Amino acid sequence: xxxxxxxxxxxxxxxxxxxxxxxxxxxxxxxxxxxxxxxxxxxxxxxxxxxxxxxxxxxxxxxxxxxxxxxxxxxxxxxxxxxxxxxxxxxxxxxxxxxxxxxxxxxxxxxxxxxxxxxxxxxxxxxxxxxxxxxxxxxxxxxxxxxxxxxxxxxxxxxxxxxxxxxxxxxxxxxxxxxxxxxxxxxxxxxxxxxxxxxxxxxxxxxxxxxxxxxxxxxxxxxxxxxxxxxxxxxxxxxxxxxxxxxxxxxxxxxxxxxxxxxxxxxxxxxxxxxxxxxxxxxxxxxxxxxxxxxxxxxxxxxxxxxxxxxxxxxxxxxxxxxxxxxxxxxxxxxxxxxxxxxxxxxxxxxxxxxxxxxxxxxxxxxxxxxxxxxxxxxxxxxxxxxxxxxxxxxxxxxxxxxxxxxxxxxxxxxxxxxx
Amino acid sequence: xxxxxxxxxxxxxxxxxxxxxxxxxxxxxxxxxxxxxxxxxxxxxxxxxxxxxxxxxxxxxxxxxxxxxxxxxxxxxxxxxxxxxxxxxxxxxxxxxxxxxxxxxxxxxxxxxxxxxxxxxxxxxxxxxxxxxxxxxxxxxxxxxxxxxxxxxxxxxxxxxxxxxxxxxxxxxxxxxxxxxxxxxxxxxxxxxxxxxxxxxxxxxxxxxxxxxxxxxxxxxxxxxxxxxxxxxxxxxxxxxxxxxxxxxxxxxxxxxxxxxxxxxxxxxxxxxxxxxxxxxxxxxxxxxxxxxxxxxxxxxxxxxxxxxxxxxxxxxxxxxxxxxxxxxxxxxxxxxxxxxxxxxxxxxxxxxxxxxxxxxxxxxxxxxxxxxxxxxxxxxxxxxxxxxxxxxxxxxxxxxxxxxxxxxxxxxxxxxxxxxxxxx
Numbered sequence: 119x120x121x122x123x124x125x126x127x128x129x130x131x132x133x134x135x136x137x138x139x140x141x142x143x144x145x146x147x148x149x150x151x152x153x154x155x156x157x158x159x160x161x162x163x164x165x166x167x168x169x170x171x172x173x174x175x176x177x178x179x180x181x182x183x184x185x186x187x188x189x190x191x192x193x194x195x196x197x198x199x200x201x202x203x204x205x206x207x208x209x210x211x212x213x214x215x216x217x218x219x220x221x222x223x224x225x226x227x228x229x230x231x232x233x234x235x236x237x238x239x240x241x242x243x244x245x246x247x248x249x250x251x252x253x254x255x256x257x258x259x260x261x262x263x264x265x266x267x268x269x270x271x272x273x274x275x276x277x278x279x280x281x282x283x284x285x286x287x288x289x290x291x292x293x294x295x296x297x298x299x300x301x302x303x304x305x306x307x308x309x310x311x312x313x314x315x316x317x318x319x320x321x322x323x324x325x326x327x328x329x330x331x332x333x334x335x336x337x338x339x340x341x342x343x344x345x346x347x348x349x350x351x352x353x354x355x356x357x358x359x360x361x362x363x364x365x366x367x368x369x370x371x372x373x374x375x376x377x378x379x380x381x382x383x384x385x386x387x388x389x390x391x392x393x394x395x396x397x398x399x400x401x402x403x404x405x406x407x408x409x410x411x412x413x414x415x416x417x418x419x420x421x422x423x424x425x426x427x428x429x430x431x432x433x434x435x436x437x438x439x440x441x442x443x444x445x446x447x448x449x450x451x452x453x454x455x456x457x458x459x460x461x462x463x464x465x466x467x468x469x470x471x472x473x474x475x476x477x478x479x480x481x482x483x484x485x486x487x488x489x490x491x492x493x494x495x496x497x498x499x500x501x502x503x504x505x506x507x508x509x510x511x512x513x514x515x516x517x518x519x520x521x522x523x524x525x526x527x528x529x530x531x532x533x534x535x536x537x538x
Numbered sequence: 539x540x541x542x543x544x545x546x547x548x549x550x551x552x553x554x555x556x557x558x559x560x561x562x563x564x565x566x567x568x569x570x571x572x573x574x575x576x577x578x579x580x581x582x583x584x585x586x587x588x589x590x591x592x593x594x595x596x597x598x599x600x601x602x603x604x605x606x607x608x609x610x611x612x613x614x615x616x617x618x619x620x621x622x623x624x625x626x627x628x629x630x631x632x633x634x635x636x637x638x639x640x641x642x643x644x645x646x647x648x649x650x651x652x653x654x655x656x657x658x659x660x661x662x663x664x665x666x667x668x669x670x671x672x673x674x675x676x677x678x679x680x681x682x683x684x685x686x687x688x689x690x691x692x693x694x695x696x697x698x699x700x701x702x703x704x705x706x707x708x709x710x711x712x713x714x715x716x717x718x719x720x721x722x723x724x725x726x727x728x729x730x731x732x733x734x735x736x737x738x739x740x741x742x743x744x745x746x747x748x749x750x751x752x753x754x755x756x757x758x759x760x761x762x763x764x765x766x767x768x769x770x771x772x773x774x775x776x777x778x779x780x781x782x783x784x785x786x787x788x789x790x791x792x793x794x795x796x797x798x799x800x801x802x803x804x805x806x807x808x809x810x811x812x813x814x815x816x817x818x819x820x821x822x823x824x825x826x827x828x829x830x831x832x833x834x835x836x837x838x839x840x841x842x843x844x845x846x847x848x849x850x851x852x853x854x855x856x857x858x859x860x861x862x863x864x865x866x867x868x869x870x871x872x873x874x875x876x877x878x879x880x881x882x883x884x885x886x887x888x889x890x891x892x893x894x895x896x897x898x899x900x901x902x903x904x905x906x907x908x909x910x911x912x913x914x915x916x917x918x919x920x921x922x923x924x925x926x927x928x929x930x931x932x933x934x935x936x937x938x939x940x941x942x943x944x945x946x947x948x949x950x951x952x953x954x955x956x957x958x959x960x961x962x963x
Binding site: 150151152153156157296297298300301302303364365370386388389390391392408409410411412413415431432 | 557558559561562563567568571574575609610611612613614615792795796813814816817857858859860861862
């Protein structure tokens with residue numbers, strides 16, 4: 119029988135599957151659709167803002183200031199650091215290396231799609247040259263007619279923050295005769311030599327000495343590192359990607375490489391399967407069922423890991439009466455069941471909205487617990503956005519929580535112990 | 539428990555968060571601008587259709603191939619492909635249906651007509667002059683991989699011929715063969731029958747209609763409903779009595795399970811009984827394997843030192859069945875077979891889509907991903923896929939013969955000649 123069934127294919131689910139499979143456990147992933155990797159910037163944000171909304175310079179050192187129930191507090195700095203280091207090693211192994219700031223432990227400050235400085239901890243090699251901690255002038259290059267990327271806006275906003283920045287446009291015809299195209303398709307086109315060469319030449323003509331070049335995140339899909347290298351060589355400048363609005367090519371690259379790695383390790387990844395029901399005997403879950411075109415399909419496993427995300431990811435749902443529930447196991451939640459308690463009076467309240475801090479409470483092994491602290495099920499674990507205690511979008515900790523709690527080494531230890 | 543994907547087709551559009559993941563993955567929008575992409579043609583355009591402001595506002599929805607990659611990747615559970623199918627039906631109702639689409643929708647009629655004199659029919663359809671005429675007059679692409687009628691009789695003929703050899707048993711299963719097996723590829727049905735009998739099951743083959751899918755995908759909902767009614771009348775009794783109904787055509791079984799009920803909006807007792815009793819044959823065999831009841835007396839299929847390398851493409855319909863890849867699970871139990879799993883999104887044929895002159899090249903461009911995958915596997919003698927039109931397209935795109943996994947399984951039991959495509963003994 120399968121050692122572990124992971125529900126959810128976001129960063130938490132993929133990391134969980136990887137860490138379990140790499141210790142020799144048999145693992146399968148099921149997911150309703152593509153996960154949050156397709157929306158986020160492809161970076162690993164660990165902690166960008168503290169509870170007062172102030173930027174965090176060194177996230178791992180700020181964890182002690184978080185509320186007791188925050189997943190990072192349960193995890194502890196050491197487990198989180200190990201998970202992040204292992205993740206960086208994994209990305210190098212799959213040919214998509216992630217690095218941090220030059221001063222180890224600092225946040226990087228990367229330009230967002232509107233030109234704001236965005237704090238993140240680990241970024242793919244293709245994004246780090248955008249770090250706004252250095253004062254190097256920026257040339258932001260857009261593509262005419264491309265939706266969801268506005269170089270003028272980005273350059274203007276960067277200038278307002280004291281950076282030297284200007285913008286330029288390249289024609290879409292450099293890539294395609296089409297009038298409309300998605301970022302993923304552009305990325306695939308950009309790595310074809312017939313498009314890459316003219317792109318490199320055009321950029322070399324545009325750039326002035328001393329500038330670095332920021333482009334929308336479409337610099338190749340399969341051969342992204344080679345595209346980056348070619349452009350850097352041709353222009354003599356550092357070249358970096360700025361994430362576009364979703365869907366996000368850097369996130370899809372990460373998903374695709376991780377998934378391929380998992381599949382090569384024998385992990386089946388089934389997308390389009392929505393968990394709708396489960397069966398348990400006492401405190402032991404026996405199976406999870408997914409909805410199909412006819413009868414539900416049973417997935418049996420010795421253990422289960424819930425990584426379905428929070429309200430945004432669809433792991434937690436609500437209705438107009440104020441009822442909130444966890445969608446697979448109907449686990450206890452810390453979200454108030456009174457709709458009037460979800461929000462503070464001010465929409466943009468600096469300390470965030472209580473509803474977003476709620477989720478599935480867990481113990482130190484990341485097993486979902488009841489209010490009295492006892493595990494709800496003996497063979498159930500949880501990771502990522504479904505966990506209680508973090509306001510992850512506001513504090514910019516989505517991926518750090520995913521990677522940190524996904525790599526659940528105590529789970530692996532426990533499973534091995536029970537198997538031996 | 540509340541579940542978004544159990545929403546009705548129409549309401550599911552409200553779950554759309556406009557993230558465009560579907561558009562990014564759509565294999566058709568990637569190769570042509572004729573299709574605006576699933577988000578625009580689906581949940582977005584649907585708002586206008588729903589408001590009855592404009593009837594069928596964008597004709598590009600006709601270029602949706604129905605492969606359902608969008609449904610699979612959608613993080614919100616929007617039934618995009620179904621929204622598009624309904625919009626196509628509305629267009630057909632408004633504008634009328636061209637003769638070509640009426641013909642392509644009538645698989646059963648074509649099959650029956652040709653099988654009176656299959657050799658003649660094959661000549662009439664496949665000679666170069668007729669194909670040029672078919673393209674000019676009707677818009678059926680001259681290169682499109684159309685099937686050949688069986689010159690060895692229909693599947694029913696074979697059943698009648700081998701009546702005395704068929705297994706009688708307490709354990710019974712109903713077999714839905716579909717039109718392609720009946721008229722073009724009776725050997726698929728033969729392989730299915732010997733596999734089921736080898737596992738101790740008597741195979742009941744009731745008279746049956748076309749499942750109606752070709753009509754549904756060409757927007758002829760009224761005619762499709764007629765076929766569906768016929769099948770309910772003939773299969774309903776077995777379903778109610780608890781017999782599993784298994785099929786080798788992933789599109790037919792999908793239609794009985796979901797396409798007909800959802801698109802025709804039928805939720806009557808008979809529809810639900812047949813829906814609940816229908817299985818893809820490998821979905822059912824996998825279930826047998828899981829409870830330890832699938833026979834595993836396999837003979838290795840490769841030669842002594844070399845396994846049979848088998849590039850396998852799961853048809854798009856499995857995506858819609860949402861049962862994973864059951865053939866892959868079962869085939870991987872056979873020693874001496876190295877199954878290589880294709881991750882291509884679609885072969886491009888999408889039922890009758892790739893037959894149409896204006897869509898043939900789109901289909902081939904979509905399929906390139908799959909053809910390239912097969913080429914990367916080195917020299918192989920066979921490929922495999924569960925759906926008939928996909929197999930024909932794969933053969934067309936790769937020049938390598940393709941087999942249904944049930945043929946591979948029958949061969950592994952020593953009951954079937956994989957090369958000659960016939961039952962042994």
